[in-house]
Amino acid sequence: MPILLLVVILGIVEGLTEYLPVSSTGHLILATELLGFRASDWEAFNVAIQPGAILAIVVLYWRTFWDVFTGLFRKDAGAWRFVRNLVVACVPAVVLALLIGDYIEALLGNAVVVAWALVIGGVAILIIERLVRPRECGGVQNLTLRQSATVGLIQCLAMVPGVSRSGATILGAMSIGVDRKTAAEFSFFLAMPTLSGATAYYLLKHHDRVPAEMYGNILIGSLVSFVVALVVVKLFVGFVTRFGFAPFAWYRIIAGGAALVWLTLR
Structure with a gap:
């Protein structure tokens, strides 16, 4: 398979799965293996294209972020609570990454x-x-x-590939009484500092794993993931508000079961 085609496919997978409760990291690993490549060889690429999906949230929710930004200068209580909740929810993942980051990798x-x-x-x-x-x-x-801190703690489960950061945060928020729409949007917003920090930390620590010739592929993969994520996020909130998360649960069970069979037989 041509490398460029693999890059585009992985970009599509990242954009499709980053904000759905199905695990983007897990799907990238399985997709790489299914296409005949070693997942470990594409680990850095899979991490480096996450900013494309992050940018999709910035574009789609720019008005929310602008209102929060200007609200901070107006000393608006809601804007300060918005920022506080994101910061508090990020802390557990940062601490855990520093403590056991090598094991997770x-x-x-x-x-x-x-x-x-x-x-x-x-x-x-x-x-x-x-x-x-x-x-x-x-x-x-x-x-x-308390709700923000609880969601932050639950988010740490997503350090295990296949768990799903968005799934853990959304379902974690719902389990403590948060409605689906707010839970989904909190997960989207929380992705920005969490994924940005994780990507920067990984690339600074393992810059030697990213050869110069890979930067072009990373740019292409990020652009593809950005475009796909734009569409997915716009549709996702309306879908789960109407149908809930059960369709994603059954998809996870079927996909995971099929993967176990394939991995056993190959």
């Missing part, structure tokens, strides 16, 4: 871990969807300090 090429995490995560989504009854919160700025 060792899992990034393990397709078996991804497959099991997809299945287990799918079952967890079905349980939460059935048992939890979220209530309207009125936006990210209205979350309490």
Whole structure:
């Protein structure tokens, strides 16, 4: 397979899965293996194209970010609570990454871990969807300090590839009473500092894993993921508000089960 085609495919996978509760990292690992390449060889690329998907959130929610930015200077309480909630939710992942980052990185090429995490995560989504009854919160700025900290702690589960950062944060928020729309948007906004920090940390630490000839591929992959993520995010909130997360849960279970069979037989 031509490298350029692989780059485009991985960019599409990143854009499709980054904000859905199905694990972008897990899908990138499995896609790389399915296409005949070693996931460990493309680990740096898969991390480096995340800014494309992050930029999609900036573009789609620019008015929200502008209102928060100007609100900080006006000393608007809602704007300050918005920022506070994001900062508090980011802290647990930062601390854990510094403590056990090397161990987590060792899992990034393990397709078996991804497959099991997809299945287990799918079952967890079905349980939460059935048992939890979220209530309207009125936006990210209205979350309490405890809710934000709890979502931040749950986000740490996504350090295991296949768990899904968006899935962990959205379902984690719903499990403590946050409505679907607010949970999804909090997950989107939380992705910006979390993924930006993780990408910068990884590339600074492992800059030697990114040869000069790969930068062009990273640019292409990021652009593809940006365009695809724009479409996905616009459709996602409306979809889950109407249908819930059960379709994603069943997809995870089927995809993870199929991956386990394939990995066992290959």
